[in-house]
Amino acid sequence: MIRFKDVKKSFGTKEVLRGMSVEIKTGEVFFVLGCSGTGKSVMLKHLVGLLEPDSGEIWVDDDEISRFTEAQFENIRKKCGLVFQLPALVDSRNLYENLTLGIRQMPFAQQQIVIPKALQDVGMEKIFPEIFDRYPPSLSYGEQKRLALARTLLPDPEILLYDEPTTGLDNKNALLIHDLIKSISKHRNKTSIVVSHDMRNALATADRLAVVDAGRVIDLGTPDEIMASKVELTRSFLEDLRE
């Protein structure tokens, strides 16, 4: 269970998070929507210790991590896997090395069992035989993003964080990614927090949604509640779907 309590964060004079408070239950697919530049990605980066909040508390299960040191973040990062907006694969290493970045201590034999399963989850099991001699640039952008997802899945984190997984993808790949998010969360019982501004897929995939504006949560609820919401910003978000 993840809880943000009145978290504030600003970069120089620019206030990004202005008292963000939200609660995400375990095993739930939770979407965070909002215009670009309203602090959605910043929120995720706080959970894995890439950023430290100016004030407020962040709870991951029963650890309060807002003042954690780098070492303490070690096991938090094992629990929360972050999938970045860019694939962020290491181009100079082959696919095997990229995939096993998170599980380097695992013995080779066990890796050979876990990797095909993770590739299966992202629908790329057919490249398993070639992972030793292929390099990330040989994959398409969509495939690279799915491989990055598989890489984050391998250390088997309890919580999965997605930073705008569908930006830069065309509609077919975007739909595919959303199905993956749903299936992974349901089959492997993982809490998933997805930052996105793709309203159509969000409503189809999420258990609960939050709409963020100017660093604060202004609307929260299940897809049906959001559809019927009175909040002005949410209504303008939904305008496309009404036609």
Place this chain on the structure above:
Amino acid sequence: MFNVDLDWKGPGIKVLMGESGVGKSTLLKSLGGVWKPQSGKLIFGEERLWLRGRFNQNPKLLARMGFCFQNNALFNSMTCLENLCFPHRQRFAEVAEGKRLNLAMEWLEKVGLGHTRDLLPHELSGGMQKRLSLARTLILQPDYLFFDDPTAGLDPITSRQIAKLLISLLDNHPALSVIVTNDQDRAKEWSHEIYELENGGLHLKSSEANS
């Protein structure tokens, strides 16, 4: 990469869709005179775009065309106002400087950027940069307009504002416009003539009036 022949008539908006990577932008850039196609002819009205032997484009025709790039291609060393005046000065040197300034201010107001007169492009948000790019393309009053994925990378609200702005700007400006996008919601708003580009060919996807 692909051979395409198309025959578009009169003022109106044509939308070009297709999966990313299939070459929509390349086709648009060939039409817009940015890149020279390996073979084949590009005829606008009765004039050819690429003159035989000469490396660059037919200047008369180029003067009647406007291109709005996907990453906006704003001149980063010039203020917003200068970004509008500079192209206008190149195309219509005979116009008096004072008149040009008023026209530029008028266009800034028209796209809702009246207050950004002396700001530099990198100081604007994504949506505002796109508005400036639209203003810079349309201030030259071209007869042929090309938009490369104008709503890419914008969140739904801003992209809808840009789409509405584009429609209103094109309404009172009769020109043949080609818009490349892979955003279903916007495509229907812009035009009923939607073309689908698959690898190898271009075909009309739907031409009934938008529902």
Place this chain on the structure above:
Amino acid sequence: MIAAQQFQFLTQIVKRMPLLWRERREFQLQFADVAIRSLSTTITAGIFTGAVLALQFHLQLKDFGAESVLGGLNTSGTIREVGPILIAFMLAGKVGAYTSAELGSMKVTDQIQAVRCLGIDPITFFVLPRFCAVALTAVLLLVFGLVISVLGGMVAVWGIADIHPDQYLLTISRFASNTSLILATTKSVVFGILMGLICCYNGYQTEGGTFGVGESVRKTAVQSMVAIVIADFAITSILETVFRWLGWS
């Protein structure tokens, strides 16, 4: 000051030095890549530095009829002072700038943050092998460049002042005392480490998207040159006093 931050960065790298054994494959990869890539530059830099300096010494010594000692004078002159600086300037671009561009683009495409989230220390994974590879290659290439510059000088002098190579080589032994060799090697080692440190530091601190990468390469090139000149001055004055104290010529 920048130097303080870079020194602090150096201590972080040195602290992780024992972990290099686990990353040795990447180290070997980087070492080969940097060496092959910079070999042609080193040879060009070496030949022309030697040739140009030989020409200058020749022009100056002509009035004194001290042609005969030109070989020795030029060699020791090149090796001790000007050679290391000029060759290091050339290498700063080829060796340092490339690595800082590579690290910079990795930072900009989030690879460094991604690896960190997977529980791996990015400095050990990315920076350490590159720092060692760049430092080691730079040292070897600098020494190799100095040897080439002596040959370059010899050929230039043979071509222009038609002083026969073996007469040129004869005088070398007379002048190139061991102090020159010690000076040349210490400079090469120090310059190599400086180049490795500065390029990794700037690459790792890149911000601001694609233009940020260009900025970090520019900073690397400028800082490397300034550091090289200052380090050269420091080494020369320190070792001079040491040699004088030891009584060597």
Place this chain on the structure above:
Amino acid sequence: MFHKIINPLFENFNILFRSLSVLAKFQTSAKDIWKQCYEFGNRTFGIVALCVTFMGVILITEYSFHMKLVIGNDSMIPAFAMIMLARELAPIVTALLITSKMGASIAAELAAMKNSEQIDAYRLLGLNIVDLYVAPRLIASVFANVCLTVVALAITVIGAWASAVYFLNFSTGPFFHSLVVFLSPFDFILMVTKSASFAIVIPIISAYCGLEAKHGAEGVGEATTNAVVGNSITIIIIDFIITFLFSKFY
């Protein structure tokens, strides 16, 4: 392989002649040129002065070591050091510093502009980026490079004088006397021609590398690196050619 050398060479000369033609026709505004002179000169002055002074002092100590071995008396040391500095090191060091500071930023900016398609935008307006961007920088580079070299040399003379008097117990009289005797206008001409020819090369090669940049962050990084390396190698080769030619009729 052959094509790989000729094509870049042709492109570079193309940029050079295009910039020269624009300058010859006075199409570049004086304001632009002055702004670039400020950029080129002002921002690199501190570093150039520092490095060349250090070089000067190093050369003094170096020469005093060698002269004792060869000729015994060391009265000519400052003169020889200054000659070597003027003819060789001042132009090269200044040019290499300007390469890494300005050359790299030209390449980085052009590569970034290419990334954001600004160069295509200029082309559609019938303008070539070389006329707008490279021409003013060419003049500014030549002007700034020559001035910087001269000023740096002047500062080094003072630095050398200080180190000669305090470290190597010289007296001021003979120091300047030997300078006057040995430093001929010929050395000065050689220095100016060298720094001018280096200065022409820097913006041209940097612009070429910038315009050939590939897409994305790697492209910008690679373009900047190629610019720094390409300039350094060309500078030292040109330096050899000029020294070789001058040594013919010296």
